[in-house]
Amino acid sequence: MKPKIIYLFLSSTLLLNISCKRPHQAVEQVLREAEILVEQYPDSALKLLDSILYVPDLGKSQYYRYHLLLVQAKDKSYQDITSDTLIFEVKEYYSRKKNWEKVALATYYCGRVLQDQKKYEQAMATYLEAEGYSRQSNYVNLQALIQSGVGMVCYEQFLLEEAIIRFKGARKYFRLAGNDKNEIVTFNLIGNCLLIDGERDSALVYYRKGIELADQGGIMGEQVGLRIGIGVAYREIKDYSQSKAFFKEALTFPVDSLEKARLYYNLALVSEQEDDGDSSRYYIAKSLRNLPKKEDNFLMANIYQIWSTIEEKDGHYLQALEHERRYTDYLIAILDEDESRAVMEIQKKYDFQLLQNRNIRLQIERQRLLLVVSLLLLSLFILFFLFYRRSVRRREELLNAEQRIYQLKELARSFDEREVSFRSVLLRHFEILKKAALLEGYLKEEEKKKAQHLLRRFNEIVYGEENLDWDLLYRTMNDLQDGIFDRLRKLFPQLDELEFRICCLAYAEFSNTEIGILLKYQTNTVKAKKSVVRKKIGMETAENFHDFLERKLKS
Numbered sequence: 001m002k003p004k005i006i007y008l009f010l011s012s013t014l015l016l017n018i019s020c021k022r023p024h025q026a027v028e029q030v031l032r033e034a035e036i037l038v039e040q041y042p043d044s045a046l047k048l049l050d051s052i053l054y055v056p057d058l059g060k061s062q063y064y065r066y067h068l069l070l071v072q073a074k075d076k077s078y079q080d081i082t083s084d085t086l087i088f089e090v091k092e093y094y095s096r097k098k099n100w101e102k103v104a105l106a107t108y109y110c111g112r113v114l115q116d117q118k119k120y121e122q123a124m125a126t127y128l129e130a131e132g133y134s135r136q137s138n139y140v141n142l143q144a145l146i147q148s149g150v151g152m153v154c155y156e157q158f159l160l161e162e163a164i165i166r167f168k169g170a171r172k173y174f175r176l177a178g179n180d181k182n183e184i185v186t187f188n189l190i191g192n193c194l195l196i197d198g199e200r201d202s203a204l205v206y207y208r209k210g211i212e213l214a215d216q217g218g219i220m221g222e223q224v225g226l227r228i229g230i231g232v233a234y235r236e237i238k239d240y241s242q243s244k245a246f247f248k249e250a251l252t253f254p255v256d257s258l259e260k261a262r263l264y265y266n267l268a269l270v271s272e273q274e275d276d277g278d279s280s281r282y283y284i285a286k287s288l289r290n291l292p293k294k295e296d297n298f299l300m301a302n303i304y305q306i307w308s309t310i311e312e313k314d315g316h317y318l319q320a321l322e323h324e325r326r327y328t329d330y331l332i333a334i335l336d337e338d339e340s341r342a343v344m345e346i347q348k349k350y351d352f353q354l355l356q357n358r359n360i361r362l363q364i365e366r367q368r369l370l371l372v373v374s375l376l377l378l379s380l381f382i383l384f385f386l387f388y389r390r391s392v393r394r395r396e397e398l399l400n401a402e403q404r405i406y407q408l409k410e411l412a413r414s415f416d417e418r419e420v421s422f423r424s425v426l427l428r429h430f431e432i433l434k435k436a437a438l439l440e441g442y443l444k445e446e447e448k449k450k451a452q453h454l455l456r457r458f459n460e461i462v463y464g465e466e467n468l469d470w471d472l473l474y475r476t477m478n479d480l481q482d483g484i485f486d487r488l489r490k491l492f493p494q495l496d497e498l499e500f501r502i503c504c505l506a507y508a509e510f511s512n513t514e515i516g517i518l519l520k521y522q523t524n525t526v527k528a529k530k531s532v533v534r535k536k537i538g539m540e541t542a543e544n545f546h547d548f549l550e551r552k553l554k555s
Contacts, residue, residue: 027052027062034069039141042076049073064093068102071109081109082116101142104133108146115153124153141182144173148186160193167193184210184222188229195233203233224250224259228266235270243270261290262299269306277310297337301330317382321375328371335364470501484553491552492537499533506530506545 030048037045049070052058058066071084091106107130114123127150134143151166167190174183187210194203207230214222231246247266255263268283284307291299308323474485485504495503498519505515512526519526534541539548 027058027066031062031065031069034073038069038072038076042073045069045073046077060093064090068106068109071113072105075109075112080116081113084113087113100133101137101139104130104137104139104142104146107133108142108149111146111149115149115156120153120157124150127153140173141177141179144170144177144179144182147173148182148189151186151189155189155193158196160197164190164193180213180217181219181222184214184219184226187213188226191230192233195237200239220253224253224255228263231266231270235266235273238273240270240274257290257292258296258299261287261292261296264290265299265303265306268303272306272310275313277314280306280310297330297333301327301334304330321378321382324375324378331371332364332368335367470497487553488549494536495533499529499536502526502529503533503537503545503549506533507549509546 030052034045034048037048049066052066055063055066067084067086068090071081071087071090074081074084087106087109091103091110094102094106107126111123111126111130114120114126127146131143131146131150134146147166147170151163151170154160154163154166167186171183171186171190174180174186187206191203191206191210194200194206207226210226211223214226227246227250231243231250234240234243234246244267247263247270251260251263264283264287268280268287271277271280271283284303287299287303304323304327308320308327311317311320311323478485488504488507489500492500492503501519502515505518510518512523512530515521515526516523521529530545531541533539534543537548539545
């Protein structure tokens with residue numbers, strides 16, 4: 001941190017003194033200072049370069065030197081350089097001057113611009129041209145950058161073997177240049193290639209080498225960055241446990257609140273891809289809590305995007321829509337930021353910023369229109385889905401009612417007035433014949449089309465009158481069958497009233513559906529209650545109720 005503070009102090013002092021010097025001398029001093037800062041502190045170099053006014057009025061030497069430094073600083077600060085095509089003029093200028101070190105550097109950045117424009121063939125040819133120029137200089141760090149650039153083009157086109165060869169070459173040059181930071185990055189890139197190629201063990205070796213080098217040098221940014229990179233790589237190949245492990249390891253370092261928020265977002269994304277909605281929501285909450293007061297629009301957009309996806313998967317469509325709306329708002333904020341940045345660049349380089357502003361706003365309006373249309377379509381889909389689900393539920397209710405009616409009729413058919421058994425007595429008390437006849441009379445064909453009406457009519461007829469008098473039923477059967485129910489109560493005092501009734505009905509060999517009709521329960525509920533009864537009376541799962549109870553009564 002101390003060298004950075006010193007450089008910032010020097011930069012500030014330089015900026016204060018610029019106004020006291022002649023323009024040529026002041027610009028020369030700024031360019032020299034920017035050249036010192038650009039490798040290690042590109043952000044500070046950019047601030048210095050921004051202090052130079054009236055760039056088009058500079059002499060040719062300073063003008064092209066300025067633009068070469070500007071592209072360097074922007075690239076190293078991870079800013080967009082796709083529109084910095086003036087670098088091709090810079091290359092031609094230094095070529096005419098036969099300044100081979102500058103030619104090699106400018107040619108390399110021409111390759112970087114082409115690569116960011118996704119013109120891979122042209123980028124590869126330009127990097128190879130830069131490689132030829134670099135041999136005429138002793139600029140080892142540039143040779144490493146060129147090798148890394150060629151490797152990245154191969155990597156992006158999945159030419160993994162060639163990419164690994166180039167990255168290894170870059171690592172060798174970075175080591176010669178003493179550039180530990182970039183050497184660590186190449187270990188990570190080699191690991192990524194091997195991981196994609198299915199060589200996980202070899203990939204892990206290179207990842208560990210990078211981590212060891214970062215830990216030895218105490219380069220905290222790379223210690224954290226490398227672990228994040230490895231976590232992302234494992235996430236891309238769907239090895240979620242390894243991915244989470246590296247993200248969590250990165251959290252053990254004293255990172256700032258924004259970096260913590262990004263790490264928790266990555267954990268949320270992994271959990272979402274695992275279809276673990278609860279964990280994903282937990283990490284989203286942690287990410288939001290760690291965000292600094294000045295929000296990162298890009299991170300916020302990503303957070304609300306996966307949050308919307310989670311809620312949609314769980315069927316929480318209103319929440320999903322709300323999070324999608326927030327995601328849209330942050331997308332628009334990002335576009336607005338990009339617009340402002342683009343306008344500032346245009347004001348410095350060109351003289352048609354009003355036209356550019358209008359075009360960007362039109363793009364944003366089109367994006368907004370597309371988002372509104374998408375939300376409307378999503379709303380229509382949700383309404384259709386709800387209507388469809390309601391119709392399915394009605395069909396299920398109709399089927400359920402028809403099944404119960406059919407079972408009631410079967411009970412009526414099985415009733416024998418002459419038989420003296422618990423089953424017959426119970427059906428007589430339940431007035432099964434009367435209720436079955438009433439259902440036959442009430443259920444017309446047009447009523448069967450209305451599931452809710454059918455179920456309501458069934459319940460009115462079957463359950464609308466007073467409940468069965470179980471005490472009377474027990475007394476009757478005790479008189480007929482030698483006190484059978486009193487003996488069952490003594491055998492199983494641990495059963496509550498409902499469990500005892502189910503036990504008795506099962507003993508009388510009523511089916512689960514028939515028991516459900518008699519006790520006004522669903523069949524699944526009856527099955528669950530019978531399982532409880534089995535456990536309480538010590539009965540095996542597959543054993544027949546009637547046989548088991550007969551055996552107990554005789555013993």
